[in-house]
Amino acid sequence: MLEQIEGSQAVAKAIAFCRPEVICAYPITPQTHIVEGCAKLIREGAIQNCEFINVESEFAALSVAIGSSAAGARTYTATASQGLLFMAEAVYNAAGLGLPIVMTIGNRAIGAPINIWNDHRDSMALRDAGWIQLHAETNQAAADLHIQAFKLAERLSAPVMVCMDGFVLTHAYERVEIPDQAQVDAFLPPYQPRQVLDPSDPYSIGAMVGPEAFMEVRYLAHDKLLQALGVIPEIQQEFKEIFGRESGGLFHSYRVEDAETVVVTLGSVAGTVKDTVDELREDGARVGVITLCSYRPFPLDGLRYALQGAAKVIVLEKSLALGFGGVLASDVRMALQDTGTHVHTVIAGLGGRPITRKSLLRLFGRVERGEIKDPHFLDLDLDIVRREIDNQRGQITAGPIAENILREIGPRAAKVV
Amino acid sequence: MSDMTAEQKVKFYQKGTFTVGNRLVDQARRSVQGSMERSNAITSGHRACQGCGEALGARYALDAAMRATEGQLIAVNATGCLEVFTTPYPETSWQVPWIHSLFGNAAAVASGVAAAMRVKGREQVRVVAQGGDGGTTDIGFGCLSGMFERNDDVLYICYDNEAYMNTGVQRSSATPPTARTATTPAVGPEPGNVFGTGKNLPLIAMAHNIPYVATASVSDLHDLERKVEKAMAIRGARYIHIFVPCPLGWGSASHDTIRIARLASECGLFPLFEAEHGEITGSLPIRRKVPVEEYLRPQKRFAHLFKDGGDGVARIARLQRMADANIARFGLQREAEETPL
Amino acid sequence: MSQQHPDVPFAITLDVGSSLANLTGSWRTERPVYLDRLPPCNSACPAGENIQAWLAHAEDGDYEAAWHEVMRNNPLPAIMGRACYHPCEGACNRSALDDAINIHAVERFLGDQAIEKGWVPAVEAAPSGKKVLVIGAGPSGLSAAYHLRRLGHAVTIREAGPVPGGMMRFGIPAYRLPREIVQAEIDRILAMGVALELNHKVEDIQAEMKDGGFGACFLAIGAHLAKRVNIPTPDAGKILDAIGVLHEMETSENPPLLGRRVVVYGGGNTAIDVARTAKRLGAEEAIIVYRRTREMMPAHDFEVEEALAEGVILNWLTTIKEIDDSGSFVVEKMALNDEGWPEPTGEFDTIEADSLVLALGQNVDTGFIAKVPGVEIAKDGVIQVGPDMMTGFEGLFAGGDMVPSERTVTVAVGHGKKAARHIDDWLRGERYEHPPRHELAGVDKLNTWYYADAPKTVQPELDVVRRQTSFDEVHRGLDETNALYEARRCLSCGNCFECDNCYGVCPDNAVIKLGPGKRFEFNYDYCKGCGICAAECPCGAIEMVPENI
Structure with a gap:
């Protein structure tokens, strides 16, 4: 049923149809509406036979999830930003133990300076923890990916993060096709744990493994994520058969068949990029866009194939590897190594900075004209950073540069929000 | 004659009342550890040091919990000695379903397991979480407090050996004043750990008003088993803090593990008590009181207190005052009402 | 590789109990060994009774078995339970805790039970023809x-x-x-x-x-020939000997005539017996004269105490020199010299008495x-x-x-x-060899923590008035409950009583419990030699022996 609904509520409803058994959460903006929605659905009886546990920290949230999942319960949690970092140790642990937990990340910047708005540096920080990371482009995708995520997690016995942009998706009202219970039940079988804590068949989970077997354990975990490259499209297909929608998969291509320049991106910004592409196409430019759905595992071969016709690739990412450059861009370069395809790194939208069509149009132009250096910071106020850098020159201290900049741009920042 | 008989009621367990087993005692009142059918939740072949108090305490506690639950038990373990010495790949010593996740999250993982059992309608399966003092009083404290506050159906057991033994004997918030550890070396004007304000986790647990809190010691098996069984008969969050000497970390002889634990209680430094819903409901009276010196002396971590030249005497006196305060606070010096078996 | 579940994650998940493959016994530098030590009571018993063994039966409430165990060495438990000076109790380690086990009282209880119930010993051996x-x-x-x-x-x-x-x-x-x-x-x-x-x-x-x-x-x-000492007297009829007095008590219709004031000379148990007998025969005063001090009296202290309670007077550091013509007893005070021996002081005194009983021993x-x-x-x-x-x-x-x-x-x-x-x-035509004796189980071998406080049961005594006037038995027996209590005070020094301590306290589960009556075995595959079992054995039945490394 099509509903005009907030992204978070859509996700909560999708979760409800998945018949979760344990949901635990610690509130953090912008994840709150999701877990509030879940709590309400449980209280209302829309989700039955499910424990909602209000924990005292994100670390506890995922730890409770580890316990319940290991004990055979379908388990869900959600977090964002600082919360994800606070549970970082447990993130690695859940993956190491092979527990099929599904967790929503309402992607949000990481402080300091503290910032509640969207970028991808939180989930990027934990991209190599052993979780499958799926990125939603729309709220429809967010809802659908959660349903797929449980199936994927449980089929592989691996945890899945569903990343959706904070505020941009979580708090946005869009039309979302909400599935019905029968469809979800037909798609998602009950959880059959690969291993479970059970007095009638005991074993020890979480042994200490030394150098003699640790490499093999890690290799097997790597291999499991590589297997997901095959399983994700299978599940995409299974989903389509029941729900009739294209949802999920490794990535989505938009007008790339004959494109000379292709933008590769993640998450909700794809919508703006597509609009820009459409506008440029009207002017005859051969541009397209690929939106990654599965960031981990990373579809190296698929991307390489999809980008074989492109001369230029612009990686537009809401993340930044400080002191290095693009995160996603590095991965795309890995996919395109030895192809000669030129890859531009464009860092954009950090901490919620809007990525506008206007900026993107200007970007395409500058790329076309070969004007940008790598990495390129979209809409960066160079005046401020130059002045601050000049101020600091010769008097290097560990002082809070960010705060100085904030002071400078204070009035403008207020305008942005 | 009849007066005498009345006065000296025959206790049918006179000989060896405090021993592990007692063939003269009614079957139902015999200890789990004396039974040939005990579960041996931790079996042989584990890699604990010789005379490890924690290996002993954990088997005591879990075997008792196994009997109380008729084998319907899942154990959760924090990182630490107990975890490391029982489960180095490719061998585990556990015979119960067991999971280790992280150092600081055992209480939360246990909450999750308990939630899963509840939601699956398997509430007969009970959960015990366990950790050392570091995993409990320091890094795991947040999760533990959360578990208490939610009153999750978990028995959390802290095996307190008063320092981070697994990492090589560093100070924890359970390390007693003056004790030498690798991070509180016995040098300088105040050798060993400082006299802080203390962090009494049983009392903190009680402040959560949880249904049951107790302290126990490997030196008193019957008391320990009784407390575990009592805890398993209660639903909700429960906490038992078990004193487990560490020969390696304390610099004591491996054969002295139980003796030292006994002295800790008999001098008053480790009081044995229990509380329900935040109120102390009982304590185990000291049977043969000893001065703290008798407890301190066999341990090398306190050796600096007995060296000439320092102010060891004054510092021992300060420890004695701590012990005396416990004795007063928990009413430890009184006639035993009834042999606690 | 000990994994059996094919579907669980490699290395991270392990099958229970697999550590049994790790034989930690190789860590050991000392090994615990079970042994039997000689309990001090048994060691001290002149009749060679296995006191600990019969107390163990009594502890279980199996008095008949206990009695049969006594009877293996002593055919007179009811008598010995009364008449023996019980050196076993003097040796008993329990005195380091509270009081010695009241062994003789339990023995007497068993003896009396046997008489009451008509238990008889078995003659197992075939007739020898000898x-x-x-x-x-x-x-x-x-x-x-x-x-x-x-x-x-x-x-x-x-x-x-x-x-x-x-x-x-x-x-x-x-x-x-x-x-x-x-x-x-x-x-x-x-x-x-x-x-x-x-x-x-x-x-x-x-x-x-x-x-x-x-x-x-x-x-x-x-x-039974009384020792005499030469005391000049005008009336030899006044001087009797102790054994003669006690013999007459048994065989004569009429009790011996000792008079209202009786002096008994000597410091042994027989002297006490005669003085107490004299009181019962109606003597107003029974005075024991002894040349050394009270502490040096060979009589058992408890008997002296009982005698004093019955009114017997004790006059130590005194010798009797003569009975003078007026019938007065001339006595000389003694004093201890530097070596602690009594020496005459030259101070004399007199005692008035009707008779003198010599209790100076027998030949x-x-x-x-x-x-x-x-x-x-x-x-x-x-x-x-x-x-x-x-x-x-x-x-x-x-x-x-x-x-x-x-x-x-x-x-x-x-x-x-x-x-x-x-x-x-x-x-x-054979030669009896006594089996080698075990090492003594002294109190230093015990871990007495494990024994509950349990003070000795005091046998009830007849009140003093009746003790002064009748020959009724002074000490009464234990009843079943307090005999049981008393038996259960036994510490089982030196011999495993299957308290399960070793089995329970082993951090490595390296003690195998063999079942009731079968004791325990060490599993040296896993025993790391920590020694807790030996330290916590209440009765000292385990010792640590160095390994040959």
């Missing part, structure tokens, strides 16, 4: 006869007096040892088929052995024995025997008060048992 003559029906003779009978021999006791019992009748007053008890235990021995011939004074041992076809003879006539009537070839009389007039209790004459054994040793009923019973074993071997 005959043994026992001379003297005192405790030693009766004990030997009993043991010889149990070993299958035909035994005849020849007793010079009109009643059996010897010093049990003539040396111990009835208020300490009721006569019906003595009779009952003697009757039980006789009922086993031991022949008793009374009023048969043996004069020629060799002839009687030969005529009766006895293959061996045990001589146990005791020591053996060796007259008829000296005639036997090879028999050697030691100094002090006792018969010399070898370690096998045999005299210099082949086949003639001797024991009890007539051989060199402490003179107590218990020693006598022990001699009887020991002699019987050697006689049995001698008759069979």
Whole structure:
């Protein structure tokens, strides 16, 4: 049923149809509406036979999830930003133990300076923890990916993060096709744990493994994520058969068949990029866009194939590897190594900075004209950073540069929000 | 004659009342550890040091919990000695379903397991979480407090050996004043750990008003088993803090593990008590009181207190005052009402 | 690789109990070993009783089994429970905790139960066809006869007096040892088929052995000739001897006439017995005169205390010089010299009294024995025997008060048992070897923490007024509950009583419990040698032995 609904509520409803058994959460903006929605659905009886546990920290949230999942319960949690970092140790642990937990990340910047708005540096920080990371482009995708995520997690016995942009998706009202219970039940079988804590068949989970077997354990975990490259499209297909929608998969291509320049991106910004592409196409430019759905595992071969016709690739990412450059861009370069395809790194939208069509149009132009250096910071106020850098020159201290900049741009920042 | 008989009621367990087993005692009142059918939740072949108090305490506690639950038990373990010495790949010593996740999250993982059992309608399966003092009083404290506050159906057991033994004997918030550890070396004007304000986790647990809190010691098996069984008969969050000497970390002889634990209680430094819903409901009276010196002396971590030249005497006196305060606070010096078996 | 579940994650998840593959026994530098040590009570018992073993039966409430265990060594539990000075209790480790086990009271309880219930000892051995003559029906003779009978021999006791019992009748007053008890235990021995011939004074041992076809003879006539000391007196009739007084109490219709004020000279148990007897016969004053101090009195302290409670007066550091013409007793005060020995002071005093009873010890009537070839009389007039209790004459054994040793009923019973074993071997042409003794289980070997506080049960006593006027038994027995309590106070020093401590305290589960009555075994595959089992064994039945590394 099509509903005009907030992204978070859509996700909560999708979760409800998945018949979760344990949901635990610690509130953090912008994840709150999701877990509030879940709590309400449980209280209302829309989700039955499910424990909602209000924990005292994100670390506890995922730890409770580890316990319940290991004990055979379908388990869900959600977090964002600082919360994800606070549970970082447990993130690695859940993956190491092979527990099929599904967790929503309402992607949000990481402080300091503290910032509640969207970028991808939180989930990027934990991209190599052993979780499958799926990125939603729309709220429809967010809802659908959660349903797929449980199936994927449980089929592989691996945890899945569903990343959706904070505020941009979580708090946005869009039309979302909400599935019905029968469809979800037909798609998602009950959880059959690969291993479970059970007095009638005991074993020890979480042994200490030394150098003699640790490499093999890690290799097997790597291999499991590589297997997901095959399983994700299978599940995409299974989903389509029941729900009739294209949802999920490794990535989505938009007008790339004959494109000379292709933008590769993640998450909700794809919508703006597509609009820009459409506008440029009207002017005859051969541009397209690929939106990654599965960031981990990373579809190296698929991307390489999809980008074989492109001369230029612009990686537009809401993340930044400080002191290095693009995160996603590095991965795309890995996919395109030895192809000669030129890859531009464009860092954009950090901490919620809007990525506008206007900026993107200007970007395409500058790329076309070969004007940008790598990495390129979209809409960066160079005046401020130059002045601050000049101020600091010769008097290097560990002082809070960010705060100085904030002071400078204070009035403008207020305008942005 | 009849007066005498009345006065000296025959206790049918006179000989060896405090021993592990007692063939003269009614079957139902015999200890789990004396039974040939005990579960041996931790079996042989584990890699604990010789005379490890924690290996002993954990088997005591879990075997008792196994009997109380008729084998319907899942154990959760924090990182630490107990975890490391029982489960180095490719061998585990556990015979119960067991999971280790992280150092600081055992209480939360246990909450999750308990939630899963509840939601699956398997509430007969009970959960015990366990950790050392570091995993409990320091890094795991947040999760533990959360578990208490939610009153999750978990028995959390802290095996307190008063320092981070697994990492090589560093100070924890359970390390007693003056004790030498690798991070509180016995040098300088105040050798060993400082006299802080203390962090009494049983009392903190009680402040959560949880249904049951107790302290126990490997030196008193019957008391320990009784407390575990009592805890398993209660639903909700429960906490038992078990004193487990560490020969390696304390610099004591491996054969002295139980003796030292006994002295800790008999001098008053480790009081044995229990509380329900935040109120102390009982304590185990000291049977043969000893001065703290008798407890301190066999341990090398306190050796600096007995060296000439320092102010060891004054510092021992300060420890004695701590012990005396416990004795007063928990009413430890009184006639035993009834042999606690 | 110990993984069996094919579907669980590699290495991270492991099958339970797989650490059994890791044999930690290789860490060990010392190994625990179970051993049996000799309990101090058993070690101290002159009759060689296995006290700990019978207390263990009593602890279980199996009094009949307990009694049979007593009877393996001592045929007179009801008597010994009363008359023995119980050195076992003096040795008992429990005194380091609270008080010694009241062993004699439990023994007496068992003995009385046996009489009441008619329990009889079994004669297991097949008839040997051999005959043994026992001379003297005192405790030693009766004990030997009993043991010889149990070993299958035909035994005849020849007793010079009109009643059996010897010093049990003539040396111990009835208020300490009721006569019906003595009779009952003697009757039980006789009922086993031991022949008793009374009023048969043996004069020629060799002839009687030969005529009766006895293959061996045990001589146990005791020591009943009173020692005298020369005290000048105008009236020799005033001076009596203790053994004579006590004998007369048993055999005469009329009690001996001692008068209103009686002086007893001596400091041994017999002196106490006579003084207390005198009180019961109506003496207003019974005064014990002893030349040394109270502490130096050979009499047992508890008996002295009881006597004082009954009004007996004690006059120590005093000697009697003479009885003067007026009938007054002239006494001299003594003082201890630097070495602690009494010396005369030259200070004199007088005591008014009606009679003087000498309680200065007894000698053996060796007259008829000296005639036997090879028999050697030691100094002090006792018969010399070898370690096998045999005299210099082949086949003639001797024991009890007539051989060199402490003179107590218990020693006598022990001699009887020991002699019987050697006689049995001698008759069979074998040699009895006592098994090697275990190391003593001293209190330092125990971990007494594990024993609950349990003070000794005090036997009820007759009130003092009745004690001063009657010969009713002073000490009463334990009833079943407090006998059980008392038995359960036993610490089982040196011998595993299956308390499960080792099994419970092993951090490595390296102790195997074999089941009730089967004790334990160490599993050296896993034992790391920490030594907790040995340290926490309450009774000292484990020791740590270095490994050969």
